[in-house]
Amino acid sequence: MIGLDTNIIVRYLTQDDPEQSKTATRLIETQLSATKPGFITMVTLVEVSWVLESCYNLAKAEVVHILQGILATKQFLVERADLAYLALKHCASARTDFSDTLIATVCSEHNCTKVLTFDKKARGSGMELL
Template identity: 30%
Template sequence: MIGLDTNILARYFLDDDPLWSPRVAQFFHERLSTSRPGFINPITLVELVWVLRRKTGYDRERLASLIEGLISSDRLVIGEADAVARALASFRTGTAGFADYFIAELNTAAGASPTVTLDHAAAKNMPFILLSQEV
């Protein structure tokens, strides 16, 4: 496997750099394969979602479709893929950000639930609770 940094993925999806975007696209098409896939770790995935949301204003559905495409690609391996898929399902129907749902899924998988937060949007969804609520 080949580890992929956020800036590589951002150049690929944003296609916004005349020097690097074509090089990254060539790398994706020529170097990544089913036998040597790219690896996207959880931090990289969350950073990518933040970058795309901030730089392009991708809406929830577009971000969800992109994440789904990453999960289903045979040239990529997503770290914590099961938790990503569960977080994605919650993100599609909920009000919180993808990172919030992913945090909750990772916490739950580790046996830590609920997840205490100060984020009112996240607290509208299980397994989040506001700090002011009883744990």
């Protein structure tokens, strides 16, 4: 199994760089499979989300849909996919972004009684303002 960095995923999704996108596509579509998947960390998912929203101006609903696709793709094995699915489910119906929702989800998984933040937008993710 090989690990995949954010830029590989972004090049594949956006097809915005002719050479790198072609290389990423070849890797993902011809070299990865259900028996030989590419590993994607939760950090990579957060970075992909951030890049797509901040740099490519995609709406949150589009980003959620893309991340759900990544989680469902047989060529990928996502770290703690169960937590990522939970965060996406909550994120889709809340005003918060994926990263804040994932933080709250992971903290809940580790039995935190609450998650504190200074970010007013993160309150909808299950966090509380300090």
